[in-house]
Amino acid sequence: MSTVDYDALLWLSFGGPEKPEDVRPFLENVTRGRGVPPERLDEVERHYLRFGGVSPINKLNRAAIDRTRGELDRAGIDLPMYFGNRNWHPMVEDTVAQMAADGVRRALVFTTSAFGGYSACRQYDEDITRARAAVGDGAPELVKLRQYFDHPLFVASFADEVRDTVAALGHPEGAYRLVFTAHSVPVAADAAAGPRSEGGHRYSRQVAEAARLVAAEAEVPDFDVVWQSRSGPPQVPWLEPDIVDHLDTLRDKGFTQVVVCPIGFVSDHLEVVWDLDTEAGEHADELGMELLRAGTPGSDPRFAELVVELVREQVAGAEVRKLSEFPADGATVNGEPCWTDCCLPARRP
Ligand SMILES: CC1=C(CCC(=O)O)c2cc3nc(cc4[nH]c(cc5[nH]c(cc1n2)c(C)c5CCC(=O)O)c(CCC(=O)O)c4C)C(CCC(=O)O)=C3C
Numbered sequence: 001m002s003t004v005d006y007d008a009l010l011w012l013s014f015g016g017p018e019k020p021e022d023v024r025p026f027l028e029n030v031t032r033g034r035g036v037p038p039e040r041l042d043e044v045e046r047h048y049l050r051f052g053g054v055s056p057i058n059k060l061n062r063a064a065i066d067r068t069r070g071e072l073d074r075a076g077i078d079l080p081m082y083f084g085n086r087n088w089h090p091m092v093e094d095t096v097a098q099m100a101a102d103g104v105r106r107a108l109v110f111t112t113s114a115f116g117g118y119s120a121c122r123q124y125d126e127d128i129t130r131a132r133a134a135v136g137d138g139a140p141e142l143v144k145l146r147q148y149f150d151h152p153l154f155v156a157s158f159a160d161e162v163r164d165t166v167a168a169l170g171h172p173e174g175a176y177r178l179v180f181t182a183h184s185v186p187v188a189a190d191a192a193a194g195p196r197s198e199g200g201h202r203y204s205r206q207v208a209e210a211a212r213l214v215a216a217e218a219e220v221p222d223f224d225v226v227w228q229s230r231s232g233p234p235q236v237p238w239l240e241p242d243i244v245d246h247l248d249t250l251r252d253k254g255f256t257q258v259v260v261c262p263i264g265f266v267s268d269h270l271e272v273v274w275d276l277d278t279e280a281g282e283h284a285d286e287l288g289m290e291l292l293r294a295g296t297p298g299s300d301p302r303f304a305e306l307v308v309e310l311v312r313e314q315v316a317g318a319e320v321r322k323l324s325e326f327p328a329d330g331a332t333v334n335g336e337p338c339w340t341d342c343c344l345p346a347r348r349p
């Protein structure tokens with residue numbers, strides 16, 4: 001297929017350390033100027049060190065990129081792929097410099113977050129702007145692909161995971177609760193998510209919408225949406241309840257089994273394997289509850305198909321497939337926000 005308009009696809013992600021010495025500088029990159037207390041950083045550093053200082057995220061991204069490359073080939077789309085991160089190597093600034101050196105003039109950008117909001121969407125726009133500015137004249141034009149929280153392939157992949165996980169419970173016919181989790185953000189950041197005219201909360205509303213779609217497809221009538229991985233100083237309110245506290249609530253209500261679906265994440269990176277599998281898992285043990293976690297879509301072949309569908313929307317005017325009426329924006333050029341007042345960051349303390 002002709003892709004005359006574009007000559008590359010940039011895979012833009014969060015990044016994570018790949019050895020113990022990387023951990024502290026990585027954390028400093030993530031939290032620079034964001035008022036995260038040093039005690040929190042020490043705690044998170046210990047989580048990474050428990051895993052040998054290696055986050056699974058870069059390896060997972062590289063594997064997903066390989067699958068996407070194969071899927072582009074099958075679709076006859078000739079777009080070389082590049083990989084860049086916000087917080088760790090390969091840094092997006094270096095990747096965009098390489099793209100310019102390779103003669104790339106105009107590239108699509110896929111981000112590994114399905115949602116809107118400051119951390120999930122607009123901060124990736126800032127990454128694009130920063131990377132282009134670092135390269136200066138000759139930086140390629142960068143066209144971001146849209147949010148995909150309600151794409152049928154995203155929903156189907158999570159729904160299959162939920163169904164399989166329910167079936168794996170010790171007593172799937174007994175009382176269990178399905179609980180969706182996403183990364184918490186400051187309440188003020190969620191309130192500012194989306195265009196101001198919409199009244200905010202676009203991140204938490206998209207998370208709720210994705211959860212509803214996945215539960216419906218998995219045919220699970222009752223579920224909760226909770227949050228995880230809270231950061232920042234304790235006096236700043238973040239979205240609640242936290243998954244770990246929520247287990248107490250479920251125990252009090254008589255549930256003995258829980259299926260956790262990390263709807264807010266596309267891969268099993270450290271915030272999933274630490275905050276859910278380790279912390280929430282240990283708390284469930286203390287409460288005598290069975291907790292099983294559903295997998296994430298990033299390693300499902302359908303995720304590569306999803307990326308190619310988003311590419312085809314841009315290069316071939318392919319049908320925009322989405323399951324809800326709720327807007328999926330984020331497709332902007334050169335890091336421009338969707339609207340000037342869209343998804344502004346929470347004010348820093
Ligand atoms: C919405 C959201 C997503 C989902 C969208 C997306 O996927 O982009 C996400 C993803 C991730 N967050 C990650 C890791 C971290 N996030 C932190 C801190 C923060 N996250 C925030 C939000 C989000 N984060 C916020 C508002 C902060 C506070 C600081 C700030 O205002 O920016 C910190 C600092 C220490 C701490 O936890 O306090 C770390 C280490 C990793 C990589 C894990 C790995 O290494 O495998 C991933 C994929």
Ligand SMILES: [Fe+2]
Nearest residue numbers: 119183229271
């Ligand atoms: Fe985070």
